[in-house]
Amino acid sequence: MKMKLEDLLKHIEKLKKVNRKNLKISDDADFVYICHNETVHGLKYNDIPETGDKILVADMSSDFLSEPVDVSKYGLIYAGAQKNVGPAGVVVVIIREDLITDDVIPGTPTMLKYKIHADNDSLYNTPPAYGIYICGKVFNWVKNKGGLQAMKKINEEKASILYDYLDSSSMFKGTVVKKDRSLMNAPFITGRNELDAKFIKEAKAEGFENIKGHRTVGGMRTSIYNAMPIEGVKALVEFMKKFEEENK
Ligand SMILES: Cc1ncc(COP(=O)(O)O)c(C=O)c1O
Structure with a gap:
């Protein structure tokens, strides 16, 4: 049986209150x-x-x-x-x-x-x-x-560069509460669709690939898997700062 949209939305609200x-x-x-x-x-x-x-x-x-x-x-x-x-x-x-x-x-x-x-x-x-x-x-x-413990340390360092900037920026905002944030995928938005599109276009021209968020949610998303070096994250944050400055 198909669920009605309003029932689905009610169900989602209920799920949000689930205590793990x-x-x-x-x-x-x-x-x-x-x-x-x-x-x-x-x-x-x-x-x-x-x-x-x-x-x-x-x-x-x-x-x-x-x-x-x-x-x-x-x-x-x-x-x-x-x-x-x-x-x-x-x-x-x-x-x-x-x-x-x-x-x-x-x-x-x-x-x-x-x-x-x-x-x-x-x-x-x-x-x-x-x-x-x-x-x-x-x-x-x-x-x-250095094994998985070392990978964790590197990944935490990479993710915190990005999240710290997102938390301090007045243009970009992370879309996930701190306790549930992924170390691998960090989505963010500006809150304005046309500004998101401009950022994605300019980021691509600068060599930052696949910054567009998943088609079902929009916005932006960085994927910083193990293979992404810390320099890549730093370069992205520098680019974001520059974009924020130029588009105030
Ligand atoms: C957690 C998770 N499960 C499943 C998949 C889907 O894998 P596949 O593309 O092989 O179906 C992905 C994306 O690759 C994923 O991130």
């Missing part, structure tokens, strides 16, 4: 799913929900390898490689041993059964060898940088 510490989870739920870092709005679970005896499942596609993760808190973590790990076409799955079973919905396609992949050392199908090779290179790069 006291989630109401249906008794018959098999698991609780979260998107650990959501790229469209630039949100991140900086503290994960308490789910009691329910299995926690997380999509970490957009922040995998950006910081250490206590994997023991999750039943399943999956991450498409395409952001911090390597080329699209590779997926990392970290799954609790006891969840690798034949107990799947009848009709589940073979390729979607984790047990098939686990039993065959992830070689049931022809693996994307080149993509995996590149992932290996990235894993070594992360290790040489």
Whole structure:
């Protein structure tokens, strides 16, 4: 049944009041799913929900390898490689041993059964060898940088350069409250559509690619994944300051 728009809006208002510490989870739920870092709005679970005896499942596609993760808190973590790990076409799955079973919905396609992949050392199908090779290179790069703790420090430093400026600017505003901000994706707006468009155009001409926000939300969005050096963030902030000065 389709939900009416007003019901959907009411539902969204209700969701906004959900307290992560006291989630109401249906008794018959098999698991609780979260998107650990959501790229469209630039949100991140900086503290994960308490789910009691329910299995926690997380999509970490957009922040995998950006910081250490206590994997023991999750039943399943999956991450498409395409952001911090390597080329699209590779997926990392970290799954609790006891969840690798034949107990799947009848009709589940073979390729979607984790047990098939686990039993065959992830070689049931022809693996994307080149993509995996590149992932290996990235894993070594992360290790040489000092590992995930060091990545977290670098990412926090990068993000704070941007967020500190957004918090002090009188033209640009971050769209996410501090506690839910992502280290990987920082959306912002000027509050005026024509000024946003001017900024995006001038930023592109200056070499800042993909600054336009996701089509569903508009505004601007910077993606500062592991591969973005701190110099890139500093250069963007300098450009933003100049734009603010010139467009007062
Ligand atoms: C958290 C998250 N999940 C899923 C996806 C979608 O991945 P795909 O483009 O492979 O469908 C993305 C974007 O790449 C993402 O950031």
